[in-house]
Amino acid sequence: MAFEGLASKLQEAMKKLKGKGKLSEKDIKDAMREVKLALLEADVNYKVVKDFVKNVGEKCLGKEVMESLTPAQQVIKIVNDELTNLMGGSESKLSFKDNGITVFMLVGLQGAGKTTMCGKLALDLKKKHKKPLLVACDIYRPAAIKQLQVVGKSIDIPVFAMGDKMNPVDISKAAIQHAKDNDLNVVIIDTAGRLHIDEELMDELKNIKNEVEPNDILLVVDSMTGQDAVNVAETFNSKLDLSGVILTKLDGDTRGGAALSIRAMTGKPIKFVGMGEKMNDIEVFHPERMASRILGMGDVLTLIEKAQAAIDEKTAKELGDKMLSQEFNFDDYLAAMSQMKKMGPLSKMLEMLPGVNTSAMKGLDLSQGEKTLKVTESIIYSMTAKERKNPSLISSNSSRKKRIAKGSGTSIQEINKLLKQFEMMKKFTKQFKGGKGMSKKGLFGNFPF
Structure with a gap:
């Protein structure tokens, strides 16, 4: 879970302040000491931590906070605002040409997840009605071209490649012409990386930049490398003048130091973050939303956006109409x-709900909900087409139940439980339609997900 350690420590420090009435100068200093330790343990750059704690401390000791009727809330707001500013203040958008081909150049060290991120970015842009082309310019790493082609095929996005004998600059130029000829409006260049930064790599990247003049040069860095990610960003920025950063594997980094340090140290915004292994696990980086998540205040806007992107509106309406008509x-x-299920794992959804304590979540077996879904699916798939359309055929027929239980590897008790849940749900929707109100559990209170 991203920022797990930092989030739990900051939330605990803020909780202590909430437990007090009026705050003293000592209370503020004690809280700032805990904030400082939490940030350092999260692998945030020391200079960044020092400046952050100084700014927050000075504002918290101001007259407005000390004489407030809700001083703890004021302190939390200050910490939230400063965290937001630290990470860039607001979303940094990609630069698109009004007409012609928009070019994005992804750079970074080998192993940061650059090729996969090219695919994720292309898929995200495709969903936003762009027409992207992936370009294979890594001619050195074995199977790099093949990897990009496999990625492109998996998301149905074309890949331009000219083999590993051509010059990457020539490949880039040819790719832009190919995009023009095929009515594609975004070119994403997957450049070569190295295990370390060297002059040969930088010269090649500079040559591509000078020839194709990309709208954005985006550095892809592995967030789990902590301070090394910041060092890499500083070096690439000094050579290429980056327009932004993409952090990969943020879901696996419990510390989050790179996300909190990169903007302050390089002045370059984080534009996207990778939050999982699937091709749609990419999020636009919103500093204010991330700060809110860290402090346990949730991220309802991102949750709503995920729901809108994942759930088909037409299908949802049809299902709703069927439920209300008892069909x-x-x-x-x-x-x-x-x-x-399209919205992602339950744990990721819970992280975005306000008031969810990340340390408390650690002890929960969130996989139980996923298991329940699988069991339910197995039971339904073991029914005949006729039974699925008319569940009442199963209710009073023990032989059908035995067959379904055997086919799904479950028990008759589990079949009965699902049937009961299904009938209760239909009763609730019937009440809802009749305007008699809803149960405390809500319209979907007895759905097994």
């Missing part, structure tokens, strides 16, 4: 589960 069956039940 809902197990085929529809499967469709509803499929829509919910």
Whole structure:
């Protein structure tokens, strides 16, 4: 979980302040000491930590906070605002040409996840109605071209390659012409990386930059490398004048030091973050939302955006109409589960809810919900098409239940439980339609997800 250690420590420090009435200067200094330790343990650059704590401390000791009726809330707001500023203040958008071809050049060290991120970025832009082309300019790493082609095929996005004998500058120029000829409007160049920074690598990247004049040069860095990520960013920026950074593997970095240090140390914004292994696990980086997550205040806007992107509006409306008309069956039940699963793992959704304590979540077995989904799917898939459309055929027929239990590797008790949940859900929706109100659990209170 991203920022897990930092989030739990900062939330604990803020909780202590909330437990007090009026705050003294000592209370503020004690809290700032805990904030400082939390940031250093999260591998945030020492200079960044020093400046951050100084700014926050001075503002917290101001008259406005010390004489406030809700001083703890004021301190939390100051910490939230300063965290937001530290990470860039607001979203930094990509630069698109009004007409013609927009070129994005992705650079970075070998192993940072550059090739995969090219695919993730292309898919994200495709969803936003752009027409991207992936360009294979890494002619040195074995199978790099093949890897990009596999990525492109998996997301149905064309890949331009000229083999490993051509010059990357020539490949880039030819790719832009290919995009023009094929009515594609975004070119994403996957450049070569090294295990370390060297002059040969930088010269090649400079040559590509000078020839194709990219709209954005985006550095892809592995957030789990901590301070090394900041050092890499500083070096690439000095040579190429980056326009932004993409952090990969942020979901696996419990510290988050790179995300909190890069903007302050390089002056370059974080534009995207990779939050998982799947091709759609890419998020626009919103500093204010990330600060809110770190302090346990949730990220409802991102949750809503994920729902809008994942759930098909037409399908959702059809399912809702069927539920209210009592025509809902197990085929529809499967469709509803499929829509919910598109939003991602339960743990990632919970992280975005306000008031969720990350340290408390650590002890929860969130996989139970995923297991319940799989069991439910197995049971429904073991029914015949006729049974799925007419669940009442199963209710009073023990032989059908035995067959379904055997086919799904479950028990008759689990079949009965699912049937009961299904009937209760239909009753609730019937009440809802009739305007009699809803149960405390809500319209979907008895759905197993």
